[in-house]
Amino acid sequence: MMSAATQLLLPVLIAGIFFHGLWKKIPVFDSFVQGAADGLKTALSITPALVCLITVLAMFRSSGGLELLLKLVSPLADLLRIPGEILPLALMRPLSGSGALVFFQEILERCGPDSFAGRAASVLMGSTETTFYTVAVYYGAVQVRETGRTIPAALAGDLTGLLVSVLAVRLLFGGG
Amino acid sequence: MLGWILGGMLAISLGAGWFGGRMDLVSQAAMTGGGEAVELALSLAGMLALWGGLMRIAEHSGLTTMVSRCLEPITRLLFPSLREGERARELISMNMTANLLGLGNAATPLGLAAMKELSRRAGHPARATREMVTFVVLNTASIQLLPATNALLRLQAGSEAPLEILPAVWLTSAAGVTVSLLLARGGREKR
Numbered sequence: 001m002m003s004a005a006t007q008l009l010l011p012v013l014i015a016g017i018f019f020h021g022l023w024k025k026i027p028v029f030d031s032f033v034q035g036a037a038d039g040l041k042t043a044l045s046i047t048p049a050l051v052c053l054i055t056v057l058a059m060f061r062s063s064g065g066l067e068l069l070l071k072l073v074s075p076l077a078d079l080l081r082i083p084g085e086i087l088p089l090a091l092m093r094p095l096s097g098s099g100a101l102v103f104f105q106e107i108l109e110r111c112g113p114d115s116f117a118g119r120a121a122s123v124l125m126g127s128t129e130t131t132f133y134t135v136a137v138y139y140g141a142v143q144v145r146e147t148g149r150t151i152p153a154a155l156a157g158d159l160t161g162l163l164v165s166v167l168a169v170r171l172l173f174g175g176g
Numbered sequence: 177m178l179g180w181i182l183g184g185m186l187a188i189s190l191g192a193g194w195f196g197g198r199m200d201l202v203s204q205a206a207m208t209g210g211g212e213a214v215e216l217a218l219s220l221a222g223m224l225a226l227w228g229g230l231m232r233i234a235e236h237s238g239l240t241t242m243v244s245r246c247l248e249p250i251t252r253l254l255f256p257s258l259r260e261g262e263r264a265r266e267l268i269s270m271n272m273t274a275n276l277l278g279l280g281n282a283a284t285p286l287g288l289a290a291m292k293e294l295s296r297r298a299g300h301p302a303r304a305t306r307e308m309v310t311f312v313v314l315n316t317a318s319i320q321l322l323p324a325t326n327a328l329l330r331l332q333a334g335s336e337a338p339l340e341i342l343p344a345v346w347l348t349s350a351a352g353v354t355v356s357l358l359l360a361r362g363g364r365e366k367r
Contacts, residue, residue, distance in 0.1 A: 039228025
């Protein structure tokens, strides 16, 4: 049911924008082609940032660096009563969307979606984004080099997301 | 800043790869990473073109102005320097709408268009403006009314109530984005 609704949303939205344009009597095809050309230019302008980010990320993941980081932060996580199962997910989340998705599915399978760790992982996935990818791509598109407070502010938000997701699940569902 | 973080990750990769005896894997990853990135950019290119085109139709037909008006209370609070009816504000409103609806594929192209407009009106600076910081931070936080993919995965994993986490998701999103925005705003006094 729910998946049917989401699958409906996108086509309806696309058709809606198109028909609204026709109804307002604007040259829809010409407008589309103009805007699409700009979109392709944007794709080219974010590619250099992506090459750098993805290469470093691929090296990091294959080196076992994540396991090393996990060992470093797990005592702190224990202190904050963050379940060990979701710690790898929390570290991967800001770095890689596809990597985080793999970890998320592992937790769902191993612990079950309605377990404490499963719920906390679901909340964490739903309430955070791939921070570094977003920063690299958004600033890469406009060639901004000095990002000011962006990264500290964004990471503080991610950390808040981790702490509050565990807390919220504990308060609303109990356990853990 | 991003450079230092990537540098730190490179250093960890070298250290962990060397002591873990996985240098062959690291080397292989270094060779294939660039190709993966270009593949990703190519798959993004299609979405960027599609939404770039639809966005232009929506701008010409006045649809973006309507959406922008609905979100006015929020955009006025977060971006006080952007005037009503300004293109940057309309693009930001469209990006926020796509995020709220959980349309990640549309949110990125619209967000990048908004960034380009923010850059243009500031004279293409090399340093992030206040508006850019606020806007990027808004996009590094996830503000979804219905995290559809998430609920779908829970359902597939056999959850009895895949949507029961929604209030917790909203609470957590709100807390995360509030902290991020407050910290981003704290930087404003120094400029």
